[in-house]
Amino acid sequence: MKKLLALLTLLTLLAAVMPLGALAADEVVNVYNWYDYMDESVFEQFEEETGIHVNKMYFTTNEDMMVQVRVSPGAYDLVFPSDYCVERMISEGMLAEINMDNIPNFVNVEPSLRNADYDPEQKYSVPFMWGTVGILYNTTMVDDPVDSWSILWNEKYADSIFMLDSIRDTLGITLKYLGYSMNSRDLLQLNEAANKLIEQKPIVKAYYVDETKDKMVAGEAALAVVYSGDALYSMELNEDLAYSVPKEGSNIWIDPMVIPATAKNKENAEKLIDFLCRPDIAQKNCEYIWYSSPNAAAIELMGEDYTENPTINPPQDVIDRCEFFHDIPDDFLSVYNSFWTKVKNAK
Amino acid sequence: MTSFQVPGWGYVLMAVGFAAFIALLIAYIVVNRGFKRPVFASPYVLWIIVFTVIPCLLVAYFSFTDPAGNFTLDNFKSFWDANYNTRKGIDPALLQQYQDMGLSLDDLGLGRNPINIDTLVFSLWMAFLCTAICLLLGYPAAHIMADREFRLGPTLVVLFVVPMWMNFLLRTIALMSIMEDGGLINTVLNWLGFGPAKLLNTTAAVQVGMVYNFLPFMVFPIYNVLNKMDYQLSEAAMDLGCNKWKIFYKVTLPLSIPGVVSGITMVFMPAVTTFYISRLLGGGKVQLFGDLIEAKFLSTSLNEWNVGSALSLVMMVLILLSLGLLQKADPKGEGGGII
Numbered sequence: 001m002k003k004l005l006a007l008l009t010l011l012t013l014l015a016a017v018m019p020l021g022a023l024a025a026d027e028v029v030n031v032y033n034w035y036d037y038m039d040e041s042v043f044e045q046f047e048e049e050t051g052i053h054v055n056k057m058y059f060t061t062n063e064d065m066m067v068q069v070r071v072s073p074g075a076y077d078l079v080f081p082s083d084y085c086v087e088r089m090i091s092e093g094m095l096a097e098i099n100m101d102n103i104p105n106f107v108n109v110e111p112s113l114r115n116a117d118y119d120p121e122q123k124y125s126v127p128f129m130w131g132t133v134g135i136l137y138n139t140t141m142v143d144d145p146v147d148s149w150s151i152l153w154n155e156k157y158a159d160s161i162f163m164l165d166s167i168r169d170t171l172g173i174t175l176k177y178l179g180y181s182m183n184s185r186d187l188l189q190l191n192e193a194a195n196k197l198i199e200q201k202p203i204v205k206a207y208y209v210d211e212t213k214d215k216m217v218a219g220e221a222a223l224a225v226v227y228s229g230d231a232l233y234s235m236e237l238n239e240d241l242a243y244s245v246p247k248e249g250s251n252i253w254i255d256p257m258v259i260p261a262t263a264k265n266k267e268n269a270e271k272l273i274d275f276l277c278r279p280d281i282a283q284k285n286c287e288y289i290w291y292s293s294p295n296a297a298a299i300e301l302m303g304e305d306y307t308e309n310p311t312i313n314p315p316q317d318v319i320d321r322c323e324f325f326h327d328i329p330d331d332f333l334s335v336y337n338s339f340w341t342k343v344k345n346a347k
Numbered sequence: 348m349t350s351f352q353v354p355g356w357g358y359v360l361m362a363v364g365f366a367a368f369i370a371l372l373i374a375y376i377v378v379n380r381g382f383k384r385p386v387f388a389s390p391y392v393l394w395i396i397v398f399t400v401i402p403c404l405l406v407a408y409f410s411f412t413d414p415a416g417n418f419t420l421d422n423f424k425s426f427w428d429a430n431y432n433t434r435k436g437i438d439p440a441l442l443q444q445y446q447d448m449g450l451s452l453d454d455l456g457l458g459r460n461p462i463n464i465d466t467l468v469f470s471l472w473m474a475f476l477c478t479a480i481c482l483l484l485g486y487p488a489a490h491i492m493a494d495r496e497f498r499l500g501p502t503l504v505v506l507f508v509v510p511m512w513m514n515f516l517l518r519t520i521a522l523m524s525i526m527e528d529g530g531l532i533n534t535v536l537n538w539l540g541f542g543p544a545k546l547l548n549t550t551a552a553v554q555v556g557m558v559y560n561f562l563p564f565m566v567f568p569i570y571n572v573l574n575k576m577d578y579q580l581s582e583a584a585m586d587l588g589c590n591k592w593k594i595f596y597k598v599t600l601p602l603s604i605p606g607v608v609s610g611i612t613m614v615f616m617p618a619v620t621t622f623y624i625s626r627l628l629g630g631g632k633v634q635l636f637g638d639l640i641e642a643k644f645l646s647t648s649l650n651e652w653n654v655g656s657a658l659s660l661v662m663m664v665l666i667l668l669s670l671g672l673l674q675k676a677d678p679k680g681e682g683g684g685i686i
Contacts (some may be wrong), residue, residue: 165631191456206630249512331436
């Protein structure tokens with residue numbers, strides 16, 4: 001009986017850790033993505049057109065994803081990390097070089113989004129979506145122009161400001177506000193930014209990440225720091241909301257597609273990347289996710305709906321003021337952590 | 348960067364593991380009814396070893412090592428001074444540069460930082476307050492529920508139990524929308540002309556959430572003891588000339604102490620380790636020790652795990668000490684002892 005029970009436990013555990021891909025067809029591609037970050041009918045179309053079966057797997061955080069890719073080599077063929085993670089994965093040799101000859105549709109990728117800092121030679125990644133960080137504000141509650149981060153320090157809006165509960169983003173915009181780089185490794189600058197945030201804390205209503213969208217729709221605050229994608233979601237539900245990227249500059253981010261060095265179906269992954277870069281497919285995804293698309297041909301297909309929307313299609317001068325995040329090595333990340341803890345624990 | 352995400356495999360594994368645990372427990376109970384032999388406890392012992400003993404040992408191991416696995420006490424020094432490991436991580440040449448400019452560590456914001464201890468003291472205070480409020484609210488409630496002459500007693504018990512059928516997170520999120528600026532309470536206040544009050548995102552809101560979540564853990568142990576109490580004892584006391592207050596003071600209260608002790612433990616323990624409730628109701632502005640530890644483990648840099656383990660160990664030792672003290676007050680575990 002004891003053995004039987006032990007065996008049963010073991011079996012249940014095994015069933016839990018077995019990847020779904022074990023029941024695979026001949027030609028497969030194992031995709032590891034954020035949840036709800038793809039119009040899944042696109043995969044069905046890909047299967048119909050190529051006969052390659054798509055196994056879908058999802059992750060919640062970049063850190064989760066990095067650990068999984070490390071501990072299960074060969075399990076994933078196509079992964080969607082954030083840009084600064086790509087930088088780290090490249091430096092740790094976790095990524096395979098993509099054979100660009102297999103991606104003819106790469107020509108559609110906006111030249112300004114190529115060769116970004118995280119992958120300067122564009123050898124390991126192809127952009128999937130991109131966006132900015134900015135201020136979402138309620139036009140009925142804010143009468144000053146929202147063109148500077150300084151409005152987040154304006155006492156007039158005390159208890160009506162949502163900040164991002166996120167180390168890099170929040171310290172980053174404060175550094176930008178003070179005129180420094182978002183990737184600063186200058187202790188004096190970081191200390192100044194942390195003190196600035198501590199000074200701001202009494203007028204902050206709350207530090208949120210996911211909750212901000214709905215609370216802004218409900219009119220719970222006048223100003224909030226958000227990702228452009230979240231801004232669009234809220235603006236669609238509440239007409240009084242508007243989005244602005246401050247003049248001091250902000251963060252621009254790209255979510256690229258990469259192939260792990262251990263991938264077993266590299267060519268299939270490349271076929272899928274190429275498929276996702278096809279104008280009609282990129283359009284489908286963009287209209288589903290509603291983030292900014294790096295695909296010039298798809299943007300042309302979408303026409304004014306896309307180009308006339310400054311949130312999703314910011315003018316070049318806004319993009320020029322923005323900065324990519326760089327990976328910060330562990331040692332120095334603890335400096336960021338310690339300054340952030342200080343902000344969060346300030347009374 | 349999307350905001351809707353499914354739980355990772357870890358959660359699925361946990362869910363399956365939990366289901367397996369329940370199945371095994373049922374199997375164990377069914378089997379044990381026939382043959383009462385300790386050998387059938389082995390699945391449970393296995394479970395305890397894999398999911399309780401080993402994780403505890405891992406926490407202990409992590410707290411005494413650095414990321415490379417070498418023995419160190421630095422993680423505990425980090426408990427004392429939150430900037431200790433941070434300073435160690437910075438290139439000494441870089442620090443020297445700043446010092447040559449005449450800047451001290453304090454000018455750089457990297458001097459001794461007592462945040463961990465301050466937060467622990469704050470958490471202990473919040474937990475103490477929570478336990479006291481729960482006792483003040485819970486004892487009379489339990490007493491009324493256990494009163495034989497009070498006909499609505501059983502109904503009250505049900506009313507206390509029903510909310511617990513729902514996950515505490517959902518209840519806390521509900522509390523959040525009740526206390527919001529545009530929430531239920533403020534709508535009523537507005538209607539009465541008292542204007543919106545700032546309820547959410549305050550220390551008080553976190554305390555309300557803690558009391559709300561942990562109150563049943565105070566009420567039920569006391570209720571159990573009072574309910575099982577021999578009613579004839581009070582009658583005997585009455586026969587011997589005690590008035591109602593004296594019966595309570597001389598008979599009921601002393602007999603209910605095991606329940607009170609159990610209740611205090613069951614409230615104080617989760618209250619000290621609270622996290623997430625503070626994030627939901629404090630809007631990320633109120634940090635408890637649990638939040639501090641959580642942040643360490645959510646961090647990408649491995650070093651933080653070691654410090655986080657050390658913080659957990661300090662807290663575990665503190666809880667163990669307070670449990671030991673409480674155990675002395677209820678040596679027989681009549682209140683349904685905890686360990």
